[in-house]
Amino acid sequence: MNKFKIKKQKERKKAIIKINELFSLAEQSFKKDKDKANMHVRKARRIAMKHNIKLGSVLKKRFCKHCYSYIVPGVNCRVRTRNKMVVYYCFECKRHMRFGIKRSA
Numbered sequence: 001m002n003k004f005k006i007k008k009q010k011e012r013k014k015a016i017i018k019i020n021e022l023f024s025l026a027e028q029s030f031k032k033d034k035d036k037a038n039m040h041v042r043k044a045r046r047i048a049m050k051h052n053i054k055l056g057s058v059l060k061k062r063f064c065k066h067c068y069s070y071i072v073p074g075v076n077c078r079v080r081t082r083n084k085m086v087v088y089y090c091f092e093c094k095r096h097m098r099f100g101i102k103r104s105a
Helices: 003-030 035-049
Strands: 077-082 085-090 094-099
Touching: 003 094
Parallel strands: none
Antiparallel strands: 077 085, 085 094
């Protein structure tokens, strides 16, 4: 491998670590200051987009797709199941997100 690819891989690994740190910071700061938690989520998204990193399904369900606010089920969002889907309803922007439920074998 050439030096450019090695450097890019190292930057990507650092970015993944930074994204996970930002989401844990958002979780910790949500109770005290929701705006700060939302800021951490926005930063994590920007880093993921810059380095072309796909967020896992666990991280995708932790923020609203429309207003990018950090979501805590039961506190600022409602979670329901409907037609083989999990529906998250955000109280901040009054919109919903749908995630498919995988069938068990």
